Amino acid sequence: MMAWEPTEDLLKFLESAIDGEYALEKVRDAKKKIRTELSPDNWHAKGLQDHPATQLLTNICKARLKDNAIRVDARKCSPHEFEQQFENTVTPCVITNAMESWRANERWTPKGLLDALGEYRFTCGDDDDGYSVRVRFKYFLYYMFHQRDDSPLYMFDGSFHRRGRGVVDDDERRTHGGGSLLWDYMPPGYFASDLMQHCGRGRRPPYRWFVVGPHCSGTNIHQDPLGTSAWNALVHGYKRWVLFPPYAKKEVVKPRSLAGDREGITWFHNVYPLTQRKDWPGPKPLEVLQCPGEIMFVPSGWWHVVLNIGHTVAVTQNFASEANFPLVWKRTRHSRPKLSRYWLKQLRRRRPDLVATAESVDKRSFRFDQSIRSDSATRNSLLSYESSSSSSSSSSDSSSSSSSSEDYGPPPQPL
Ligand SMILES: O=C(O)CCC(=O)C(=O)O
Ligand SMILES: [Fe+2]
Structure with a gap:
């Protein structure tokens, strides 16, 4: 080495x-x-x-x-x-x-x-x-x-x-x-x-x-x-x-x-x-x-x-994995529409199980954090990360977000 x-x-x-x-x-x-x-x-x-x-x-x-x-x-x-x-x-x-x-x-x-x-x-x-x-x-x-x-x-x-x-x-x-x-x-x-x-x-x-x-x-x-x-x-x-x-x-x-x-x-x-x-x-x-x-x-x-x-x-x-697919799909659809059409066509053939997810992302204004945080393991994981690394729950992250993090909300609140 x-x-x-x-x-x-x-x-x-x-x-x-x-x-x-x-x-x-x-x-x-x-x-x-x-x-x-x-x-x-x-x-x-x-x-x-x-x-x-x-x-x-x-x-x-x-x-x-x-x-x-x-x-x-x-x-x-x-x-x-x-x-x-x-x-x-x-x-x-x-x-x-x-x-x-x-x-x-x-x-x-x-x-x-x-x-x-x-x-x-x-x-x-x-x-x-x-x-x-x-x-x-x-x-x-x-x-x-x-x-x-x-x-x-x-x-x-x-x-x-x-x-x-x-x-x-x-x-x-x-x-x-x-x-x-x-x-x-x-x-x-x-x-x-x-x-x-x-x-x-x-x-x-x-x-x-x-x-x-x-x-x-x-x-x-x-x-x-x-x-x-x-x-x-x-x-x-x-x-x-x-x-x-x-x-x-x-x-x-x-x-x-x-x-x-x-x-x-x-x-x-x-x-x-x-x-x-x-x-x-x-x-x-x-x-x-x-x-x-x-x-x-x-x-x-x-x-x-x-x-x-x-x-x-x-x-x-x-x-892209199953875990991040909704977000990757949303972003690709938005910034690479032609590519996203081809991708969806291929997914229909090879991963039809994901098509419903893609379509539901298209229909609503999707927020990644809502999706991941509906899972309690995620909530706990992000929470334990927050509490192990900062003394108080951060109040600094208001709901206003930068353009690149628009798909994410404020940090999770204590349960
Ligand atoms: O410099 C590195 O190894 C990090 C690379 C990286 O973050 C990226 O390619 O997106
Ligand atoms: Fe990177």
Whole structure:
């Protein structure tokens, strides 16, 4: 698991295998397109990697403090239990012992990936017109080990299944030669029946990403699109997560005064300290230090922000399950009407049991919280989360809600 430590041996190897000067030039070109507001020579201007606050965040991590998430051993918790306890109650958790057999454990090392994918280009961000900016893996790898950027470039690639030797088609696992990264992992059994698979080949919005993050890179606070849930499996490095329940108000967890900040690390510097104060107006954060070999489950609607500690390699997928289907259906119907028509057609054939749910969502003005909270387990789960993390029931969350959390109501009231 130490494969991504910048040892002398590894650095020597990278020097011998990659033209460093050219690599940094290519990365510089990508930076210019991705953050047009910032000169490519100014990415380290704030010295954030050496900032005491960053070091504190990192040390807290190493000491394994600041982790109040539930761990679920995949060998002991059945899919039915998982569904009941976590999916249906919209409760985040960390899954252990679910990726032991993955080929990724051996193959996703700097040398292994350089050998398999060094020449292929992967997405590291978008330009101002929304087009992907891609960098060859070998150049990105060199950059990772030769930068001190405040918020380093983050490789986040949704087309990774098409890269690698022997890849001939982008959808069916079996038509990929052994070269695709798809062969190196297997979605955990809990998430095997992803209902969005019925959206059809090529129509489905991007839903799986290969994620390579240098130390201090990260993802700013957000909710995942279309009401989907996600799992995020970490092969190397550590990820520090902070999560807030769906009913947290956007303007509290993502203050407008920091609207210019789009980076995970700046959230940790500017907002995280506020969350630790007595006068923090939002729900208390759920904090996680995700270790290598662990899978983070982020249920539908939960706000989350991530900071990579040490170089990280992960794979993440978003999905629709029976538990979040009403919300995903509602959002898809609203923002992707054409896709939703095709999806419904397929569901009629393959999952007719869900059609009535879809139709009932269409008929009434559906509120996700009313649906999930009619279940007493959910009520209790969200309640116990609230009471374990805050001293009083939060009165700060009024009924006015931000646009992105309009499907969720205020926190549950005591029974
Ligand atoms: O940086 C990460 O690993 C988190 C990714 C994430 O939250 C997302 O892709 O929606
Ligand atoms: Fe996310």
